[in-house]
Amino acid sequence: MGDAGVTVPYAIWQRYGDTRVIEENYEAMVRWIEYMKENSTDYIRPAPAYGDWLNVNDPTPGELISTAYFAYSTKLLSDMARAIGRTDDAEAFKQLFEDIKAAFNEAFVKEDGQIAGDSQTAYVLALYMDLLPEDKRQKAADHLVERIKERDWHLSTGFLGTRDLLPVLSDTGHLDVAYRLLLNDTFPSWGYQIKNGATTMWERWDSIRPDGSFQDAGMNSFNHYAYGAVGDWMYRNIAGIQHDPDRPGYKHVIIHPRPGGDLTHAKGVYESVYGTIVSDWEQRDGDFRLNVTVPVNTTATVYVPADNEWSVTESGQLAHEAEGVTFVKMEEGYAVYEIGSGEYRFTVHPVSAVYMSTLVAFFKEAGELANHGAARALDVHLAAVDRFEKKGAADKVVKHLNGFKQLLNHQRENELISENASNVLQMFADRLIEQLIKKGVSAELRAEETEFHPGDQVHFETVFENNSDDNIHDLDMSLTVPEGWEITAVTSPSAKVVKPGETFTAQFNAIVPKHQELTDSLTIEGEAVYRKFGEEATIPLNIRAKVTSPVRIQEIQSDPVEPGEETTLHVTMQNVAQQSFTGNVTVEAPSDWTVVPTTQSYELDAGTEGTFGFTVVAPEDAVRGAEMHVSATYDNYKADETTTTVHLPGVSWEFDTDGDAQGWQPTNHLTEFTVSDGVLTTQSTGGDPYMVQREPLSMDASHGAVVQLTMKTSVSSGGQIFWGTEASPHFSEDKSTRFNVKGGEFHVYHVPIPPQDSPITNLRIDPLTQEGDITIESIRLLR
Secondary structure (H helix, E strand, C coil): CCCHHHHHHHHHHHHHCCCHHHHHHHHHHHHHHHHHHHCCECCECCCCCCCCCCCCCCCCCHHHHHHHHHHHHHHHHHHHHHHCCCHHHHHHHHHHHHHHHHHHHHHHECCCCCECCCCHHHHHHHHHCCCCCHHHHHHHHHHHHHHHHHCCCCCCCCHHHHHHHHHHHHHCCCHHHHHHHHHCCCCCCHHHHHHCCCCCCCCCCCCECCCCCECCHHHCCCCCCHHHHHHHHHHHHHHCEEEECCECCCCEEEECCCCCCCCCEEEEEEEECCEEEEEEEEEECCEEEEEEEECCCCEEEEEEECCCHHHEEECCEEHHHCCCEEEEEEECCEEEEEECCEEEEEEECCCCHHHHHHHHHHHHHCCCECCHHHHHHHHHHHHHHHHHHHHCCHHHHHHHHHHHHHHHHHHHHCCCECHHHHHHHHHHHHHHHHHHHHCCEEEEEEECCCEECCCCEEEEEEEEEECCCCCEEEEEEEEECCCCCEEEECCCCEEEEECCCCEEEEEEEEECCCCCCCEEEEEEEEEEEEEECCEEEEEEEEEEEEECCCEEEEEEECCCCCCCCEEEEEEEEEECCCCCEEEEEEEECCCCCEEECCEEEEEECCCCEEEEEEEEECCCCCCCCEEEEEEEEECCEEEEEEEEEECCCCEEECCCCCCCCCCEEEEECEEEEEEECCEEEEEECCCCCEEEECCCCCECCCCCEEEEEEEEECCCEEEEEEEEECCCCCCCHHHEEEEEECCCCCEEEEEEECCCCCCEEEEEEECCCCCEEEEEEEEEEEC
């Protein structure tokens, strides 16, 4: 059946509101969830065959993908069970979802929000499928953005991650990144396909390579939907047409456009079961215009991007007073309205004297001005403001707006204007003044680094630029740092005058205390206060940073150990801070293994490393390697922790004899296969290079195994290990593990093989998924 047996009925129910599809498929969906539960280990599912298919050298652990979909399907089934009145089942599946979620976090999620595999898809699935606790959601989203940034603001997701990538970004405060990915036109991106002539979505991100050549015709469809799932995000975010999950079938519609990416207009049309839904918006001459069509017997909630409800009109009337329109609230920069069926014309007006005159007319008609003379007096002032606005005389605009505000106060004191009308017009006058005194002026807080360590001295700069046509007076810039920090102004933070075209910079040094708590989210704040046209303005300053451990576990190495014998575990510590630190390194082993000593103390000067040896003794009856927990402290604070495995020996290939490949043979897309100077070198000439071990093998893997590959490649890519067994000697996707390959220097890759029912008899290594140079120092098959 598969997860589609759950996700497809759910999608049909949500889009059409018909619960018959749930009833007809309910028993099959229940059996699928039960099957996944029965075939899981502590709620963790085994890896699928294909994983995040055709990702861009960014594989995701298979167990993570399978477990995420197990949880997601269970959550959807809980919702569907409730929809057809099976409340006991709904509660049971809801609890099962929570149990899977807990297991997912235990197995795959670190305290800082980092997720196993560190791939874009890993973060996308965890966030989209609601698998993270609230305190880790933003941390994980920020990790996702870092992964995107590392790829020069490009995606690396495959079939499973792409659908949910942009929704996750836009829902976690990164709408700008979502638009950036959408509008890219270099590989890999949707725009790259369009730029290369695509009229339908391709199977691969690069079905046509950047050099103009084609991928293998055996798997290179030019009409393949998977990456086209972005269309759903475009409807829901650009056009803003969304179904209401609580009222399936578009009986109630949500219109919530989210403009971005320098788009100036967009139109979306959706044919629901009730009729045509339209969302059509444009930004022109400072206005934002949104036209909405709602079918008969249907209602809608409309989100109009606006600072306040008084800026919004509908068909020429204030929207919150228009017929058939009910103002609900202001929410995160949107005015929210409820409407019935029909056609609506919303306009968001910029702050200007012209629109303020329109408001005066509204208030006069509503009886909120005592007489025609009161309205006329306000219009005279606003006519002067408008005249100077058109001339670009900002100082005179501010002067007349202040006169307008004085008139409002006079009229209010003499009961010539209502309190409501006075407050609204005062608000618009204040906002127009603020716009004018901030126009052409900017201030920014900068730091040389945004990753700090306890004990560090950090340098900040506040940069103020005056690109307006007028002088800035009495500038003063300041910073606020966390409690316990020391901050000193290196240069004066104040300036009497900043002339047009000038930049003023103030420098500050801050010392992070050694006891500073480590955090992934620290905000340093400040402000720039100045005067222009006699009015005071404040520009807030802030920069996001993190405080990380000054001491890190840099590397852990050990040779395999025979049962009953000993080996040395070498732990290399690095001090990345500006101060010296002391602390302890501790290694903990399973109860039947021995570590001597368990703890060692260290003292590391700033920027130095130190390596510490621990003797590890394997028990006489050991049948598999053991996982060691390595932790470090500094000044009684937790510094770092990780795990490593001390393996039992198996089979190794060291390539220490020139010309002897020790049974390894190039099989596909590999040339110049040579062994010399202690390494095997070869060159990948295509997208599917692999080498196979031809000499007979027979290694017990009933408790699992690991391939330790020491390799250097000229490019970053993806790799894959295949294995055959005595019972199943042929290579297949279900007997393989994918891994990330980092280009540049030598890296040691540990690729796990799960427990096998019969001995491993052969191996295949796919070192890359593209062209590139490959150097292998050693291959070890360990227990």
